[in-house]
Structures are given as C-alpha cells and as structure tokens.
Amino acid sequence: MAARDLFHQAVKNALIKEQWNVTDDPLVIQFGGVDLRIDLGAERLVAAEKDGERIAVEIKSFLGPSVISDFHGALGQFLNYRLALEAQESDRQLYLAIPEETFQTFFHLPFVQLAVQRYQLMLIVYNVVREELIQWIP
Numbered sequence: 001m002a003a004r005d006l007f008h009q010a011v012k013n014a015l016i017k018e019q020w021n022v023t024d025d026p027l028v029i030q031f032g033g034v035d036l037r038i039d040l041g042a043e044r045l046v047a048a049e050k051d052g053e054r055i056a057v058e059i060k061s062f063l064g065p066s067v068i069s070d071f072h073g074a075l076g077q078f079l080n081y082r083l084a085l086e087a088q089e090s091d092r093q094l095y096l097a098i099p100e101e102t103f104q105t106f107f108h109l110p111f112v113q114l115a116v117q118r119y120q121l122m123l124i125v126y127n128v129v130r131e132e133l134i135q136w137i138p
Contacts, residue, residue: 005039005059011097011124012040013131015057020044027056031084038081041092054092056085057124062102071112074098078121097124100134 012022024041040057058077064070074096082094098107103125106112116123123137 006061006063007097007099007126007128008039008059010128010131011057011059011126011133014126014133015040015042017131018133020055029081029084029088031087034084036081036084038085038094039097054089056081056089056092056094057097058094059097060099062099062106067102067106071106071115075115075119075121079119093122095122095124095136097126100125100127103135 012025015022020042021044022040022042024038026037026039027041029036029038038056039059041055042057043052043054045052058074058081060070060074062070062074078094078096085092085094103123107116107123115121123135124133125135125137126133
C-alpha cells in the first residue's frame with residue numbers, strides 16, 4: 001500500500017467538520033488493468049436526502065525538496081485519477097487538496113495558474129494546523 005501524505009488525517013478531519021461522510025480511505029479504482037488509490041472518497045447528502053454530492057480527494061503536502069517536482073507528480077496523478085473516475089464513477093468530482101501556504105505562494109505563479117486552468121484542476125485549500133478547509137476552487 002502506498003504511503004499516506006503527511007497531512008492526510010488533517011484533511012480527513014476537515015472534511016468531517018464540514019459534514020462530509022468519508023466513505024473510502026483510500027478510494028480504490030480499478031481501471032484498464034491498473035489499481036489506483038485516491039486518498040479519500042466522501043459524500044454529502046443534499047436536498048432532503050435526495051441525490052448526494054460525491055467527491056474524491058487527492059491530498060498533497062508540497063513539502064518535498066522541489067515544489068515544481070511535487071507539482072508535476074500531483075498533476076500527473078490528478079489527470080490519471082480523473083480519467084479512471086470518468087470511466088468508473090462519473091458522478092464523483094475529483095479535487096486536489098493543497099496546503100494554504102502553498103496555494104498563497106506557488107499556486108499564484110503565472111505558470112501554475114495557467115496549468116490549473118488548462119487542466120481544469122479542482123482544488124481544495126486546507127489549513128493543516130486548524131484542520132480546516134479554507135477554499136474550494138472548482
């Protein structure tokens with residue numbers, strides 16, 4: 001099994017605080033002969049318990065020696081996971097969870113903003129200390 005991200009539990013706790021039911025830890029998707037493990041699967045019932053909202057969350061800490069290398073890895077994972085989800089669980093939205101500090105610095109660089117826009121990354125910005133979700137960026 002792959003190692004969990006350093007901030008895995010903080011993001012999981014933050015989702016629970018916002019009334020998300022974590023259904024999978026990890027969310028395993030089998031597609032095209034490959035087993036993929038997305039950090040979390042969660043759902044939330046809306047509109048008097050009719051159809052619920054379902055998400056998958058890939059958590060990243062961006063604490064490696066090179067933030068651009070961390071970004072390359074996160075982007076590749078995100079795109080592969082999105083491909084598999086489109087085929088297997090098309091009703092589930094995929095989010096990349098990133099620390100607030102990384103969002104305020106690295107994710108404001110023009111290159112990164114262009115990549116986020118071009119590849120239509122959906123982001124969750126989290127505060128690891130307070131275990132809170134700061135911003136959802138669809």
